[in-house]
Amino acid sequence: MNLYFPPFIYSFFLFSGTLISISSSSLFGMWMGLEINLMSFIPMIINLENNKKSSEAAIKYFLIQAMASAMVIFMALYFYLFSGYVFSQTPNLLITLALCMKLGMAPFHFWFPEVLEGLSWVNSLLLLTWQKISPLVILSIFFFNKALITMALISAIVGAISGINQTSMRKILAFSSISHLGWISSLMYFNSSLWISYFYIYCFTSFILCFSFWMLNLNFFSQLMLNQNINEKFIIFINLLSLGGLPPLLGFLPKWISIMVMSNNFPILIILISSSLITLYFYTRLCFSTFTLYTQSMNWFSKNKTSKNFYIMSLFTLLSMFGIIPLSIFSI
Structure with missing residues (x-):
């Protein structure tokens, strides 16, 4: 029997699960919030889209998330039983790996573009933004330094290179998300709370694009x-160029702040900046090809006429240059 509940029921549990995770003071409470969040998002994929592609995406998402959640609860038990012993850093290492798997960071990123490809734009936005809140908050509390910075750099490089030959909008956003997670994790590694500001701006830019x-x-x-x-x-x-971090657009602001934070660690900074340049390269290449290749035939139609909200939200991307210029002057 197929049980169907109104969408606001799933949204309520999705919101509640995230709140439980980020407000809990124990690993068990964080794990419970992750599970509530997972079990409320899967029905949103299946019941609200109801096609074979979404069902496949839901199964892949469930298997990966369940495996990572099992590692988290197992390490919570390990903390409780063997805290203070010789291998006390082992739980931090495995929790870091499990949370990076949940986030879709490289080298555990293979499921992320495939799952995103089977979702609608609304669910894609949730997976790109809201579903990352709980794992990122937990990761900022429990992380193993060497493992985190290693996967951050790999994610930045893999996300940039893998997006070069993509033509699907969803896969481009997926690999861009992987690359941005590399920047966010690098800020965590330097014990900077500015990763929250980076994540806010990334969510805003992703919302405009998905909309x-x-x-x-x-x-x-x-x-x-x-x-x-x-x-x-x-x-x-x-x-798109703002998402890639092109100055002086809005997406450049968090990367500029990150450069200021990581200015003393030149090798890490070079790798991150190089990955952003690769991302901007294929964004610019797509931009040129789209504006130069033109056809009169119309084989597709938009759902409705362009609304004013579309232009108003995009205006924030352009107006950000007036905020970046004073900040750069004061920093000097």
Whole structure:
């Protein structure tokens, strides 16, 4: 028997699970919040989309998350039984690996683009933003330094290189998310609470992009080439370049702050900046090809006319340059 509940029920438990995780003072409470969050997100994938691709995505997501949650609760038991003994750092190491698996960081990233490809734009936005809150907060409390910085650098490089030949909007956002997780984890490694500000701006930029793709019914870049509206193309690529961290757009602000924090560690900074340059390279290449290759045939249609909200939200991306310039002056 197929039980179906209204969407707000799933949203309530999704919200509650995250709150339990980030407000709990014990590992068991954090694990319980993760499980509530997981079991409320899977019905949203299956019941609200109801196709074979979403069912496959739900199964993959459940298996990976369940495996990582099992490692977290096992390490919580290990903490309780063997705290203070010789291998006391082992739980921190395994919890770091488990949470990085939950987040989709490299080298545990293979499931993330495939799951995202089977979701609607609403669920894709949740997976890119809301579903990362609990693991990131727990990771900022329990992390093993060497493992965290290693996976952060690998994620930055893999996320940048893997997105080069992608034409699917969802996979580009997935590999961009992996690359941004490398920056966020690097800020955690330096014990900086600024990773929260980085995450806020990343969520805002991802929201604008997912909202734009949903409203224009875009799934692949080939569809964007068939669009005759130059304004829509311009706004989408301004937000894409902002997501990549192109100055002086909004997405550059958190990376500029990260550079200031990590200025004393040159090798890590070089790797992170190089990964961002690779990301900007293929964003710019897609931008040029979309504006130069033009066709008169219209093989796709947007869901509705472009609303004013689309332009108003994108305006924040452009106005951010007026905030970055004074900050750069005061820092000097």
